[in-house]
Amino acid sequence: MSDPQETAGKAASPDRHTPKTGEGALDDRLARLNEKLDAKTVHGTVDGDNIRGKSGMGEALRLSSEFVAAILVGAGLGWALDYAFGTSPFGMIGFLMLGFAAGILNIMRATGRVSDFGEPVQGEHLKSDFTIGSDDEDKSA
């Protein structure tokens, strides 16, 4: 909690109240965010909690397979596109990186940090909570 950052966030929003209540509001918001993150984490681990409780090995295998699979699929797709269109090596380079991103996404989904396929609702809430000082509801109210 550094003060300069906080005041900077405050300055960004014009109709902020006094600094004191601002700090309280920020704490409030952080608490709410934590709550939501907790709820999200619990909700997301459909089978994760079972594995986590019983053997770390199981979870390690699970997460690593998620990660490696996405990279392999990305590389495979890139190679296939190169093969089809003769754009070697750029397709493979690009899709390898996309596969890397998809692997991270897979892991975050598997651990429940990110909403699932086509499930934007919670993500939206989180996003509006992350951007400090842009409270549309406050302004309209």
Add this chain to the structure above:
Amino acid sequence: MATDSTTVDPIHQFAIQPIIPIRVGDYDLSFTNASLFMLATVVVASLFLYLTTASRGLLPSRMQSVTEMAYEFVASMLRDAAGTGGMRFFPFVFALFVFVLVANLLGMIPFFFTVTAQIIVTFALSMMVILTVVVYGFMKHGFGFLKLFVPEGVPMILVPLVVAIEIISFLSRPVSLSVRLFANMLAGHITLKVFAGFIISLGSLGAIGIASAILPLVMVVALTGLEFLVAFLQAYVFAVLTCMYLNDALHPSH
């Protein structure tokens, strides 16, 4: 090979040997030990389910309640993940769960072949799941199924990138689903074999060797217990993930 009696080849147990050689044209369609144990899995599972429920007691016998518990377990898992609409896939998910579970458990019997430690078997199973998801998703929602790949609330500029990542993530599902089951069973059986091999190698070293062979023996006993846990857990994980993927086919945009 002179040293064959004391060295152990931990991979040998996964070798596929033809039992009844069959050739059709250029294809080798032999009835192998893998086919035999897949057949055995289906026969054992079907016989168990049939015989335990044959009496149809209102008060279930011990064995009948095992079958009923398995049914309830899969049914509630599917209902939780995909809603009541997902129950149309119950036969599919139940068959998958029982097949994987029985195949894993049969593999725990000494000298038996583990079909789920063959990547082609697990890959075929997971392709069945993913093709069901894709075909049913398009049948039910048409092109609306593609909304699965476009998360809401993403800026237009980022949409192509995000869609590419989502598609790769979707395509990686059958791969990770099959690799997970395969790797767990393969690694478990190799570990068991290696530690069991230590017992034999140490045992051939005289009195001290036999005394110290107790350590890997303890390890093998513990690992066997762990492997039974893994056998159940992996069947469960496979079924749960199947349910979650089927949920995407039923409700592509929540």
